[in-house]
Every structure is written in structure tokens, then in C-alpha cells.
Amino acid sequence: MSALLCALPGYLCCMAAAATPVPVILDTDLGDDIDDTWALAMMLGSPQINLKLIVTASDDTVKKTRLVAKILEAMGRTDIPIGQGVKTSDQPIHQEKWLGNYQLDQYKGRVYEDGVQAMIDCIRKSPVPVTLVVIGPQTNIRAALDRDPSIAKKARVAAMAGSVEIGYNGKQGADPEWNVIKDIPAAKAVFAAPWDIALAPLDSCGTLILRGDRFAKVAASSDPKAAAVIANYRDWTHYDKYPKGESSVLFDTVAAYLAFDEAYCEMKTVNLVVDDKGFTRTSEAGRPVRCAMGWKDREAFEDLLVKALTSK
Template identity: 45%
Template sequence: MSQTTPSPVPVILDTDIGSDIDDTWALAMLLRSPELDVKLIVSSTGDTTYRAKIVCKLLEVAGRTDIPVAIGIPEEEDEDTAKNQAVWVADYDLNQYPGKLYTNGIVALTDALQSATEPTTLMCIGPLTNIPPVLEQAPYVASNTRFVGMHGSIAKNYNGQMGAIPEYNVRHDVKACQAVFAASWREMIITPLDTCGMVMLRDAKYQAIVESSDPLLKAVIENYHIWNGGPAKQSSILFDTVAIHLAYSRAFLRVGELGVRITDDGYTILEDEGRPTQIAIDWNDLDGFENALVQRLTQV
């Protein structure tokens, strides 16, 4: 009996691309994931027009201007929302984007979730400022939406160091995060720093990306060099790639359901009476994930 290939999962990406570089890697990974059908990308946090420029330019480089882009809620900038890749889009005019561009990201996101004819996966890899207004306008969309996020710190922080911290995507907008964790999603799964804070490409893995002639990967490395202030011998921590992975697979990870509560000071704590959440709490095979990431990025 022949096996049929599953239909791609409809997904929406909410991203604060343009401060830390990992969102840029994550977007490239998303575009290299045939398991996922990207319906919309929304910029979030700080100067959301700047962030939308990076998304649009990368989509042009990748030949994926079929994907609509929306500008999320703008905020005043601070040191956490720095425009670290501004040089790359200094001369980019959003009006030149050949695809659909929505100036009101909340309306676009709400419409996309309301009009979904099948369960949709909402991948959030930044602070969650854009999401509560959608839930306020159309709370019922949560029941048809699977939430995948890069949020929190349970027992570890960066590079596997022990000790929980108020993770940035949570603490930047705690009230928004609390609202999202209170919503009745079809399913909720997160990668906290315990797992995503350990992903780095080194040696041959990194060189495979650097030496690629693929325009999208060349753009990723160009942005990385801008962000880093020069060439590097390895990647930075690629937090958000784990959230992209969780949209289509749990391979390489140990995932379990635990009760979660977001505290007012931005900690992600476990409580029996907390919000039942699927958590990628540890790695079964980190090296295997990194190898799979490189293979996915370099296979065009």
C-alpha cells in the first residue's frame, strides 16, 4: 500500500526579527520546511515597520513573495528592541514588496485565524504583544488554533546553565504572555531556554551554512555578520529554530505536559493547577537536531 504525503500544516509566524539574529535563521528554516504552509508573517515589538522590511526583503531573496506580511503593534524602542540589522534594509522600500502587505497586523492576524478552514498553527517567537487584541476581538479562534512558542525558562537558562530566569519573550510584555497562557488553545507547546538555549552551529555544521551559495543562506550570513559586527566562527544561540521545529515534529526532544503559570515578574513556573502546556523540557539528541537543521537549510 502506498503512503500519501500529509498535507502541509497551515501556519502563521509572529516574529520580532531584527534584534537578536535567531529570528532570521528561524525564518530561513521555516521557508525550508515543506511540512508547513505559511499563510501570514506578522512583525512584533518595537519598530514593527523596520522588522517587516527584513521579512519582506528575505522573502524576496527566497522567491517567496506569495507569503503575505503584516505590520504588528509598534512600540517605543529600548535596548532590547534595538534595530541591529538596520543596515541590511536601509534602502529597502516596503512599497516595493510584490506580495500582500497589511499595515494593520492585528486585523490581518484576526482575519487569517477567523477565515481558517482547518486548524492553524500560530508560531510566536517573540514577545506576545500582538496576540491579546486578537483574543479580545475573536476569543473563539483559539479553539481552532495550535499555539507554538519560544517562551520561558523552567530550570535552566542559557547554554544549559542551571537556574530559571525571566526569559525575554515573557518579561518584555508579561501581561500579554499571561493572557496568551490563559487562552483555550486547541494545543499549546513551548520550547523554553532549557532546550532552545543550547542550539548553536559550530565547526563543520556552521561552515556548511557559510559556504553555501544559496541566496537565502547568503542573506542569513550577511545579516549575522552585520548583527555580530563582523565574521564569526560559529553561530549565536538559535533559540527560535526549535519553535519552528515543534510546528511539525517533536523528534530529538523530550516533551511532556506540565502546568505553567506566568508570574508578574516574568518567571515561568510549574504548578499542578497551572495552564496545561506541552513543554520541550530536555533534549534526547541535540546533535541530531543541529545536523537536521543544517541539512534542512542547505537542501534547496
């Protein structure tokens, strides 16, 4: 398929809202904020997605790879290969208790020590463009671009990153967002590459919390995806206390959704540039990015999320 097709907005609106499953690589810092775990479960429960590879990102990617492996095993999906991304520190993960002494040799699926190369190879070999769902700092994506800039011609990006008009907790005005400020040079490189980008900034995802009957349905579900999410959420709340009966902010689930559809989001093309402080600034000199700036139907999105986690 030609590079021109990849450049079309939303890769033909996410392959006509994913009539054919979209091949996806997930690049995730799972093990930090818990929303990555929710996003992974959502993707596994979405028939619109064909998850080809998961690559761990940022800080202790060795331990994060073990965590992803145990979660996939708990969710019954050891068919999915995992790649270890660039390790940047030995910072502890926030799901340590749940991980326990699980080791990678227990995982029945394939594990790549060089996750960046596995990502490049997956993109190169795919007969159709691959969607990179990027829900952590973009260190691995920059490393992949450095090794093979041509991957931008065979991939598109759906990322949780940045803040355009709304900051954390719904406040007016942009904030430097975590996934950007954690590796600003990487974010600059990803935004500069010539691929289509669909962005879930704080404007849409920064107040997304599952409450009431929707959260209760996930918490009570016997679906292994939901059970693993809730078990990890209980462990994670040891670090970040949240009220019982609701989730934390589920930032990353919006990027997962943008991999295959955009209908529930208010999408706007904005020229953006990443500045030296980690802000995603609007600028005439910026590159066009399709941003989920708000919601057309947030309740429908939440229902979709619950269904993905609870439909075995």
C-alpha cells in the first residue's frame, strides 16, 4: 500500500471504522500509571484491533516486560509477542506486589530483547500500514526512527500526549504533559516525522473517569481482562489513593480508541510544535495533527470501554 494512503486523514478514517481489524503495535509504559493496563485490556477486547506486538517503554523496561507478560497470561493472550524497549532507569514499578516473582521464562509467547528492532521489523513486514498506539514517553519511537526513518511511510500514530487548550483536571490553559516532558527530544522527533498522527491530548482524556454502574460492571465481571485490571488497580492504589467505586483518570484508553475509530470524539486538525519545555504549542510553523479536543458522545465511549473489558 502506498505512502500516499498513509497520509490520508485518519488512514481513511481508521480503515472505515475498522471494518477490517487494524494491525497495531502498542508502545506502553505500563507499570507507571494504571491507565495503560486499562488501555491494554480495552485493545484486547476490541475486535477492530489486531494487536501484533507490545513494546515496553521508559524506566525499568526489564521489569515492565515481566509485568506485561504476566498480565497477558492472566488475560489468556500469550499469543502476543512482547518486546523490551529502551531502559532509561531502575525506577520501581507501581504494580510490584501483583507482579511478584513472575519471570519471563514463564511466558509461553515470544519475547524480544530488542523491542525497538521488533517494532521496525513488524512495520516493515506488514502488507498494510501499522498503527502505533503510543501511550508512554516516546523514547522507543524515536529510537526506531533513528534506525529506520522509512517506517514513517508505513505507519501511523495514535498517541496519548500533549495538551492544547485544556490541562490536567480540566483546567483552562495547556500544561506540559507527562509523556512529552519525560523525553522532550523524542516527542519532537515523533512530531516531526512524516506520518499521520491522531492525538489524545489532555483536552479530551484528562477527566475521563469510569464511575457508578459502569465501573461496578467492570469490577464485578468474571472476564479475565476485567479481573486482571481490577487486581492491578487495587495494587496500584497503594501508591495513588482513589475513591472506591471509580477508576483513576483513564487517559490512555482514548489513544487506544483512536487506533480504530474517532466517531465519539470532537476531532480538530491543529498545527502543533513541541517546545523546549514540553508544551505542545499551536504554531503556524507546526505540523498538522488531528487532535481529539473533546467529545461528541463520551457516554457511548464509556459504554464501549466497559463492553471491551467485560465481553469474554
